Amino acid sequence: MASLAPANGIHVGGRWEAGELGTYDVDDPADKAVLAAVANAGAAQATAAVDAAEAAAAEWAATSPRRRSEILHRVFELMHRDADDLAALICAENGKSATDARAEVGYAAEFFRWFAEEAVRIDGSYGSAPAGGVRTVVTRRPVGIAALVTPWNFPAAMATRKIAPALAAGCTVVLKPAAETPLTALAVARLLAEAGVPAGVVNVVPTTEPEEVVGTWLADPRVRKVSFTGSTGVGRHLLRQAADRVLNASMELGGNAPFIVTEDADVAAAVEGAMIAKFRGGGQACTAANRLYVHADVAEEFTRLLAERVNALVVGRGADASTQIGPLINERAVHRVAGLVDDAVAGGARVVAQAELPADLSGYFFAPTVLADVVPDARVVQEEIFAPVAPIVTWTDEAELLALVNESEMGLAGYLYSGDLKRALQLAERIDSGMIGINRGLVSDPAAPFGGFKQSGLGREGAHEGIEEYQETQYFSVDWS
Template structure:
C-alpha cells in the first residue's frame, strides 16, 4: 500500500483505505515526513501474518522534532478561544463519523478485531471528540473571599503544556481520542506515540484532525518500534510537561520512574484483573448477557474485560453451562469478514500467553467446558473458552488474560466474594450482578476498584471518569475530570 500525505477536503475519504493510499509516514508539524534514518517497520495482519504496510520507524531525533513542533504551536493553541477549540473537536467528531466504515475496516485489518467491535469502537472513539468539544468551554475557575477577610482568592486553570500520549494496540482509535480530546480542549499540544502493532489508525486520525482544522504542530503522531528510547527522550526534554500512558502496569512503573527525573505530570491507565461477581439472586439471563459483553468485547483484549468469574454456589454450575453454550456459538474468523464475532488476537505473543495460561489451569485441575486448545492453521486465533474447577492460586486468576477465556470460581458468602475479588494488586473495574439493590451497592462500595458495573457489563462512557485504584493507575480519563488532568491550577491572591 502506498503512502500519501494528501487529505480529502470533503472529509469523505480521509483514511485512504479504498485508494490504497494509507498514511504510513510520521506526522510532525502538520506534514507527513519519513523517519530521520529512513527506517520502516512492518505492520501485520493478525488473521494471516502477512504484511499490511511498512510504516516509518521514528527515532530519538524525530521525537525531539515532534517536541519542537508541539512547543512552537503551544502558545498559539493555548491562546485560541475555547469555543474555537471546541468547534474543531466537533468537526473532528463529524469527520470520524463520516469515515466510520473505513476506520472500522482499517482497525480490523491491523488489530484483528471483528467488524462489529471495530464499528463500536469508532462510534465510542468519536464521542470523545464530541464530549470534549463541549467541555472545552467549561474550564471554570473560582473566586471567593479569604476566611480572614483580608483578600480575595482567585483560582484559574491553564493548559499544562506539551503532552506525550502513549497508547496501546487494543483500542487504537478510542485510546487516542480519549487523550487527544481533553488535551486539545484544555489548550495543550500533543505527541501521540501509538503502539507499533497498530499505527495505521493513529495516522488516519492525524489526517482527520488536520481536515477538522487543527493547526500544524498541535497534534503530532510518532510511530516507533524503539518505544523506550523515544519516550524517554521526550520525557527528559524540559518542554514536555505531561505524560498520559495507557498500557501494562509493568511498563507504567518504568515510565513513572522516567517521568520523575523532570517531575512530569503523569496520568496512568494501567492493567486490570476485573472480577465478575454473580450472586444467587441475580437475574441469570441478564448476568449472562453482561458476561458476554464484559468478557467478549474485543475478544477479551481489553483492560476492562472480565478476567475472573465468581459465582455463588447455588447457581455456579448453571451459569457455567449456559455461558459455555453461548461462547461455543460465537463465530471465529478474520475480523474483516462479515458475520465473524471473534477475530484473531493481535500477535503471536498474545495468543501464546493465552494458551499458556489455559494449559496451566488445566494441568492444575481445571476443565474446559468449551474451547481450551489453540487451533492449527494461519493467524493468531484462540477459541472462546470457559474453564471450571479452577484452582484458587491458578495463574489464570492472577494475570490479565487479554483473550477470550472465562475462568469460573465458586464462592459461598458475600464476604468471601469480596475477599476473592479484592485479592489482586489491580483495581480498575469490577462487575456485580444481584437482584438485591442494597447488596449491590454495599458490595460495590467494598470493592477496591475505580469503576463498578452494577448489573451492567459495560462501564465505559466518554461522559464518565474512567480510571483505577491500586496498581491500575493514576488519574481519570473522560467526564469533566478528564480535561482537568490537562490543566494546571493557579491561585492569585488579590485585594481590591
C-alpha cells in the same frame, strides 16, 4: 490504506515525513500478511515533534475555547463520516471483528464530542479571603506539551481519549501509537488536520523504538505531561523516568476485573453481561472480565448457559461479516494464554466449552474457552488473561469472596450481577475497583471518569476529570484593602 502514505507516516509540524530509521512492517494478525511499511521514528524526530508542539503551543493556548470546541466537534463529525474506513483499518491491523471495530469508532468519536462541550466549560472561582482585605481568583491554564502513549488494543479510542481533552484544555501533543497498530492513528491525524487543528498542535510519531522516543520526551524540559495506557510494568518504568523531572503523569494500567454473580441474580442476564464483559474485542481489553466468581447455587446454570453461548461463537477474520471473535495480536499472546489454560487444567479445572477454530485460519487465533472448577489461586485467575478465556470460580461466603476479589494488586474494573440493587451497591462499595458495572457488562463512557485503584493507574480519563488532567490550577491573591 494507500491514501495514508504510511511510509511517510511521521506527522510533525503539519508535514508528513519518512522515518529516520526507515520503515517497519505492520502485519494483519488474522493471516500474518504485511499490511503496510510504516515510517519508523527515532530520537531526532521525537525531538522535532516537541519542537513543533512548542512552536504551536502559545497560539493554541490562546485560541478561544469556542473555537477549540468547534474544531473538536468537527473531528467528531468527520470520524462518523469515515466510520467504515476507520473500522476497516482497525479490523486489518488489530484483528477485532467488524462489529467491535465499528463500536470502537463510535466510542472514539464520542470523546471529541464530549470534550468539545467541556472546552467551553472550563471553570474557575472568585472569593473573599476569610481574614478580609484580599480577593482570591482561581483559574485554570493548560499544563503544556503532553506526551501521549497509546496501546494496540483500541487504536482509535485510546488515542482520542487523550487527544480530545488535551486539545480542549489548550495543550499541544506528541503521540506515540503502538507499533502494532499505527495506521488508525495516522488516519485520525489526517482528520484532525482536515477539521482545522493547526500544524504542530498534534504530532504523531510511530516507532519500533519506544524507549528511545518516549525517553526523549520524558527527558525534555518542554514536555510537562505524560499520559500512558498499557501494562503496569511499563507504567512503573515510565513513572520512574517521570519522577526525575516531577512530571505530571496519568497512567491507565493493567486490570484483573472480577465478574461476580450472586445467588439471587438473573442468571440469563448475567450470562449476557459476561459475553460482553469477557468476549468483546476477544477479551483483549484492560476492562475485560478476567475472573468469574459465581455463587454455588447458580453456578451450574450459569456455566451451562455460558458454555452454550461460547460454543456457538464464530471465530474468523475480523473483516468477515459473520465473525464474532478475531485473532489475538501476535504469536506471543497465543502461547501465553495457552500456557494459562494448560496450567489451570493441570490444577483441576475443566474445559466446559471451546468454540470451533476453522481449519483454514492461519493467523494468531485462540479458541474462546470456558473453564469450570478453577481454583482461586490459579494463574489464569491471578494474571491478566487478555484473551477470550473465562475461568469460573464458585463461592458461597461473601466475606471470603470479597477477600479473593480484593487481594489483587489491580483495581481497574469490576462487574456485579445481583437481584437486590441495595445489596449490589453495598457490595460494590467494598470492592477495590475504580469502575464497577452493576447488572451490566460495560463500564466505559466518555461522560464517566475512567480509571482504577492500586496498581491499575493514576488519574482519570473522560468526564470532567478528563480535562483536569491537562490543566494546572493557578490563583491570584489580590489586595482588596
